[in-house]
Amino acid sequence: FPVTIPSPMATAIDAKGDLIAGTGADTFARLAVGANNTVLTADSSTATGLKWATSSGGTDNWSLVNAGGTSLSGGTTTISGISSANRLMILFSGASSTSGGVEMYVRFNSDTGNNYGQYGTNLTYASSYSTGNFGRFDAVTDKIRIAGWSTNAASGISGFCLVEGGNSAGQKIFTSATGVDIGGGNSQIHKTLGGYWNNSATITSISLIAEAGTFDSGTVWVYTTA
Numbered sequence: 001f002p003v004t005i006p007s008p009m010a011t012a013i014d015a016k017g018d019l020i021a022g023t024g025a026d027t028f029a030r031l032a033v034g035a036n037n038t039v040l041t042a043d044s045s046t047a048t049g050l051k052w053a054t055s056s057g058g059t060d061n062w063s064l065v066n067a068g069g070t071s072l073s074g075g076t077t078t079i080s081g082i083s084s085a086n087r088l089m090i091l092f093s094g095a096s097s098t099s100g101g102v103e104m105y106v107r108f109n110s111d112t113g114n115n116y117g118q119y120g121t122n123l124t125y126a127s128s129y130s131t132g133n134f135g136r137f138d139a140v141t142d143k144i145r146i147a148g149w150s151t152n153a154a155s156g157i158s159g160f161c162l163v164e165g166g167n168s169a170g171q172k173i174f175t176s177a178t179g180v181d182i183g184g185g186n187s188q189i190h191k192t193l194g195g196y197w198n199n200s201a202t203i204t205s206i207s208l209i210a211e212a213g214t215f216d217s218g219t220v221w222v223y224t225t226a
Helices: 008-012
Strands: 019-024 027-031 039-042 052-053 076-079 086-099 101-109 117-126 134-141 144-146 158-162 172-180 187-198 206-210 215-225
Touching: 008 027, 076 215, 086 101, 086 206, 101 158, 117 206, 134 144, 144 158, 144 172, 206 215
Parallel strands: none
Antiparallel strands: 019 027, 039 052, 076 206, 086 158, 086 215, 101 144, 101 206, 117 134, 117 187, 144 187, 158 172, 172 187
């Protein structure tokens, strides 16, 4: 009668989900099944060159850098202490300046070079309609031009700036959008932009800047995720 000789690989398997992995020339070893919802990952430090690990993909875990938010004050408000953040969400609410008719800016790492490319829509709500109120914005400047307050200092700005690639050596990409109230004036400027920061440094700080005067109200929150 024919005799079936078990394969050495088959006899190495002990449980459902076990894998057989090469460990060198003509050698192999059993890799036990991992925990539920883990994924097979290459790791040259292990005997089989493989391991089971928690997936790094999926849902982002966001953290608030400045707990409770930071009140806007002075001509510039800077949030520092940012480290190894790939994505950053900058949220600002009710930002107001002591001067009307000026703009609010964002800078990374206090960089004042012409390294900020920005492209999108520029809407100016003047006291009377003009076709020039609606147009494109296309510029490379020394800051991100977020929005403009109306002619009345009671005007306020709220919005966001989302940044991608903050922990890389390449260019960082951002998108931003704002809403501005009149505060009893006019000519407030809304911008919806996409652009880049052309700087090899990783982002370690974010500054909100009033073009003139000082901030007299408003809050900024900075969320990050790896």
